Amino acid sequence: MSEHTEHTHGHHVDSPKLYYGTFALLTVLMLLTIGASQVHFPGGSLVNNLIAMTIAVLKAALVVAIFMGVRKGSGLIKLYALGGFVWFLLFFIMFCDYMTRSWEPVRGWVPKDAPVAVDYPYVTDTPGERPAHEAKAEH
Amino acid sequence: MAAITAPAHDHHGPLHHQFDDLEQQNETYILGMWAFLVQEIMFFGALFVSYAIMRYKHPMDWWAAHTELDWKLAGVNTFNLLVSSFFVAMAVRNAQLKQPGKVVGWLFGVILCSLIFLVIKYFEYSLKWQHHLVPGPSFYYTGEANAGVAQTFFGLYFAMTGLHGIHVLVGLIIFVVLTGLWIARKPIVTEDYIPTEMCGLYWHFVDLVWIFLYPLFYLIPKP
Numbered sequence: 001m002s003e004h005t006e007h008t009h010g011h012h013v014d015s016p017k018l019y020y021g022t023f024a025l026l027t028v029l030m031l032l033t034i035g036a037s038q039v040h041f042p043g044g045s046l047v048n049n050l051i052a053m054t055i056a057v058l059k060a061a062l063v064v065a066i067f068m069g070v071r072k073g074s075g076l077i078k079l080y081a082l083g084g085f086v087w088f089l090l091f092f093i094m095f096c097d098y099m100t101r102s103w104e105p106v107r108g109w110v111p112k113d114a115p116v117a118v119d120y121p122y123v124t125d126t127p128g129e130r131p132a133h134e135a136k137a138e139h
Numbered sequence: 140m141a142a143i144t145a146p147a148h149d150h151h152g153p154l155h156h157q158f159d160d161l162e163q164q165n166e167t168y169i170l171g172m173w174a175f176l177v178q179e180i181m182f183f184g185a186l187f188v189s190y191a192i193m194r195y196k197h198p199m200d201w202w203a204a205h206t207e208l209d210w211k212l213a214g215v216n217t218f219n220l221l222v223s224s225f226f227v228a229m230a231v232r233n234a235q236l237k238q239p240g241k242v243v244g245w246l247f248g249v250i251l252c253s254l255i256f257l258v259i260k261y262f263e264y265s266l267k268w269q270h271h272l273v274p275g276p277s278f279y280y281t282g283e284a285n286a287g288v289a290q291t292f293f294g295l296y297f298a299m300t301g302l303h304g305i306h307v308l309v310g311l312i313i314f315v316v317l318t319g320l321w322i323a324r325k326p327i328v329t330e331d332y333i334p335t336e337m338c339g340l341y342w343h344f345v346d347l348v349w350i351f352l353y354p355l356f357y358l359i360p361k362p
Binding site for chain 1: 166168169170171174176177180181182185188189191192195196198210217221222224225227228229231232235236239319336339340344346347350351353354358359360362
C-alpha cells in the first residue's frame with residue numbers, strides 16, 4: 001500500500017511529497033520577497049509594498065491550507081481560519097480616520113510651531129462657528 | 140437481584156465519552172485551537188495596525204530607521220522558521236501513521252530550529268542594545284530619521300519581534316514537553332495524533348506571524 005492512501009481513524013494522511021513541495025515553494029517565495037525588495041519598480045514604493053504583502057499573504061495561505069491542514073478541515077474550521085484573516089483586515093478601518101484628517105483640519109490637531117501652515121481657511125475652534133474672515137466680508 | 144456493574148471505562152482509549160466518534164472529537168479539538176489562534180491574530184493585529192499608522196504618517200523616517208536592522212541575519216531566521224514549520228508538518232504526519240521514532244526525529248529538528256532562532260535573536264537584540272537603539276533613557280540615535288520617530292520604530296520593533304520571540308520561547312517549552320512524551324511513548328500522544336497536531340498548529344502560527352514581520356521590519360522599500 002502506498003503511503004498517500006493510508007488512513008488512520010478515517011483521517012487522510014498526506015504524501016511527504018506534498019510537504020517537500022510546499023516547503024520548496026515557501027523558500028522560493030521567501031527569496032522572491034528579498035529579491036523584490038531590492039528592485040525599484042515603476043510606480044514607486046507602493047508597488048513594492050503591494051508585491052511584498054501579496055507574497056506574504058500567498059505564503060500564509062500555503063502554510064494555513066497545507067501545513068495546518070485547513071483544506072482538509074471541516075467547513076467550520078475553514079470559516080474560523082478565514083474569519084481570523086477578515087477580522088484582522090477590519091482593524092484597518094482605523095485608516096478611515098487617519099487618512100481623512102487632513103481633509104477637515106481642526107486647530108487643535110496642528111501644533112502652533114508646525115513648520116507647515118494649514119492651507120485651509122475655514123478652520124474654527126468650535127463646530128458650527130463661522131470663520132472670522134467670512135463674517136468680516138459681510139460688513 | 141442483578142449486581143450493579145460499572146461499565147468497563149477504566150481505559151477508554153483516545154475517545155472521550157462525550158463524543159460520538161474520533162472524527163467529532165478531533166474536529167472539536169482543532170476548532171478550539173483555531174479559536175485560540177484567532178484571538179492571537181487579534182493580539183498581534185493591534186500591533187500591526189499601530190505599525191501601519193506610524194509608517195503611513197512618517198514613511199521617510201520609518202525607512203531611514205529600518206536601515207539599522209540586519210535583513211540578512213533576519214533572513215536566515217525566516218528560512219529557519221520555514222524549515223521548522225516543515226519539520227512540524229512531517230512530525231504530525233508520522234504521528235498520524237503512528238511511527239514514534241520518526242516523530243521524535245522531526246521534533247528534535249523543531250527544537251533545534253527554535254534554539255537557533257532564539258540565539259540569532261539574542262545577537263540581534265544585543266547589537267541594538269550596544270548601539271543605544273533600545274527605547275528608553277539610554278536611547279541615542281544619530282541617523283537620518285527623526286529621533287522621536289526612530290524611537291517609536293524601535294519601540295514597535297521590540298514590541299512585535301519581542302512578543303513573537305516570547306511565542307517562540309513558549310513553543311520551545313511546548314516542543315520539549317511533547318518530545319519527552321513521545322520518547323516515553325506516553326499513550327496521550329501515541330494513541331491519538333491530535334496533541335501533536337495542536338502543538339503543530341501553534342508552531343505554524345508563530346511562523347505565520349514572522350512571514351509578515353520579516354518584510355515589514357527588515358525589507359522596507361525607500362519611499
